[in-house]
Amino acid sequence: MQSREPYLIFTQKLNELGIRYMVSGSMAAMYYGEPRFTNDVDIIVFLRREDSRRLLDAFPDEKFYCPPLDVIESERSRDQRGHFNLIHHESGFKADIYLSGRDDLHAWGIAHAVTADINGKTVVFAPPEYVIVRKMQFFREGGSGKHLRDISRMMIGLGDAWNRQPLLEMIQEQRLQEEWSKALKYAD
Template identity: 30%
Template sequence: MGAQLTRSARQFSLNCFHQRFKQLTPPQFARKMAEVWLQEYCPPNYVPGGSEVSWIQDSIQLAADLHSIFEAQGIPYYVTGGVAAIAYGESRTTQDLDMVLSVPRAAIPALAAALEQAGFYVPGVDDVASGRIKTLQVTQIDTISRADLVIADVNPYEQLKFERRQTYRLTDSTSVYLASPEDLVVNKLRWGRQSQSEKQWRDVLGVLKAQQGDLDYEYMHRWAAEFDLAEALEQVTLEAGVREIADRQWATATYAVMRRAFVLAQERDRTTQPSSGVEVAEGNQYVLIQDSARQMFAVVVKLGDRAIAQFGPQGTVLAASPSLADRREWAAIGQHLDNKSPGSTTPKNQDS
């Protein structure tokens, strides 16, 4: 739908400009549309060479064209930004295409030559190859379409994003790689913080609302915390109406840690039995309750008596409502328990 919106928007723009600028010659009109659609990215003296039919090509087709070039060059890539947001659920138009490439700086000139041979205008090659800038801003000459080709950083998270990229088929013979929806959400929260752009927030909302339970919220929380975006992720999941899904995933992922904490309390003889079939382990911040009669295991915040997780048989999540502080604390407890395993160095006492 997003691609159709983009084509429709461009066709409408063409129709309107034809009516308003009837006096322009075909080359002048082509230059006018290039300036309108590319704005500050319009190359000097650039006149589109294709027909108006090619001008309304959407960014998805541009991605397919670039895919062929990258495959021939052996360059891993993934599509991100607005096109990926459209693919995962946010129906909107987008002016350009954002792609991240894993390519050595020394290979940039060869890549630029291949792009130019395929009909792209490729400025700033020396600056990108030298590392002064990290983005090749290329324009497909016949279609008035542009793409930002971002050279990937070298770090564990970027490597993980390439490992998690997903393949989507456009036609029987053409596929493209997209950033995973989880990585797209995290990246758009990062971009939104830097740019203060509401568009990034809307894209995240669109992806969360469309994907819902098909997302790995624990993965997103892990990296959101890494980039100091945990509160932003909490807020956007609440606005998107998927907070309960995220909380239940957290409870499922944390159940084993909670059970280990309870068993450790039993081994240390630190549990009590206030009533028949009920066993309680009381830590510094949390109370763990095992109710054998009701086949239920619960975790309650000691201060305020607030239940953050309730489980049925085999760890089935019945309810979950952790705060950010709870998430952080149980992550620390899990790390503490891992450090207490045989062969590890036991840190200072940190009971639940």
């Protein structure tokens, strides 16, 4: 499957299964901002025990790499940072699947997710506040400037009319004032 939005191969299967998810990371930053190159998609998934087998069936071995059921279940049982990959064999495109676990920010993001129509397909994106906060956290952890660039492009794309108050409250709660200051300076 060759597409300008190769992540649709993953999101459409999640939609068909009725599994709650949201696209985050660079794909969400591009949705709110501007395109840049990436070879994967980050998807936050709320996965129940009964969904694990269904997920495995939806991504069959002949078309996808999907980890074994015991790996999915092991990652699903983590309170924080549960993660596994799905890879589409034909395109080589990868989905980093992050499980919501007991992460309050994941829960907030899923509750406030934004549904969009992309090429006639429904895609659920993380809300911009979530994406910006996570990018600042990743910047704090690893120092990669791509996160600041994504944030600055998102702020341009969201425009002046966008209500920043929820974001500013989250920045305060997460103690990300220094990272926010750097993101604002990057935009100048």
